[in-house]
Amino acid sequence: MEIFKEFTFDAAHHLPHVPEGHKCKQVHGHTYHLTLFFTGEPDPHLGWIIDFAEIKQCVRPILEQLDHKNLNEVAGLENPTCEHITIWLWQKIKPILPSLSKIQLRETPTSGAIYCGPSK
Ligand SMILES: Nc1nc2c(c(=O)[nH]1)N=C([C@H](O)[C@H](O)COP(=O)(O)OP(=O)(O)OP(=O)(O)O)CN2
Numbered sequence: 001m002e003i004f005k006e007f008t009f010d011a012a013h014h015l016p017h018v019p020e021g022h023k024c025k026q027v028h029g030h031t032y033h034l035t036l037f038f039t040g041e042p043d044p045h046l047g048w049i050i051d052f053a054e055i056k057q058c059v060r061p062i063l064e065q066l067d068h069k070n071l072n073e074v075a076g077l078e079n080p081t082c083e084h085i086t087i088w089l090w091q092k093i094k095p096i097l098p099s100l101s102k103i104q105l106r107e108t109p110t111s112g113a114i115y116c117g118p119s120k
């Protein structure tokens with residue numbers, strides 16, 4: 001069984017390592033759409049894997065570090081590609097919500113990254 005919880009946050013960034021002239025060299029912004037997936041068996045009494053409200057309570061302070069921020073100024077996100085943001089989120093969320101199984105981050109309606117944790 002897999003459940004999910006969605007969030008959004010707005011942030012500015014630029015990609016410092018792209019060549020001169022690349023559109024992402026310029027500071028620009030996105031409304032990021034984040035989906036967190038959790039895997040497990042529903043608790044026989046409560047009927048859920050984890051309370052959606054508990055997910056929100058745990059994740060909110062982490063997303064506050066990103067929302068309406070310049071991502072390049074966030075420690076660990078000096079090169080804030082979608083790929084790096086999903087890894088950063090995984091490293092923050094997995095220790096407090098161990099049933100986290102996958103992160104999907106959409107940067108635009110047509111672009112994003114999916115991360116399931118480091119390969120073993
Ligand atoms: N592999 C990656 N490629 C790109 C990233 C990234 O994080 N990982 N980031 C960007 C830009 O930040 C931005 O997301 C632009 O992406 P793009 O999909 O090109 O945006 P558009 O609005 O131009 O998309 P279209 O739907 O194709 O118009 C770039 N690449």
Ligand SMILES: [Zn+2]
Pocket residue numbers: 013024028029030107
């Ligand atoms: Zn961008």
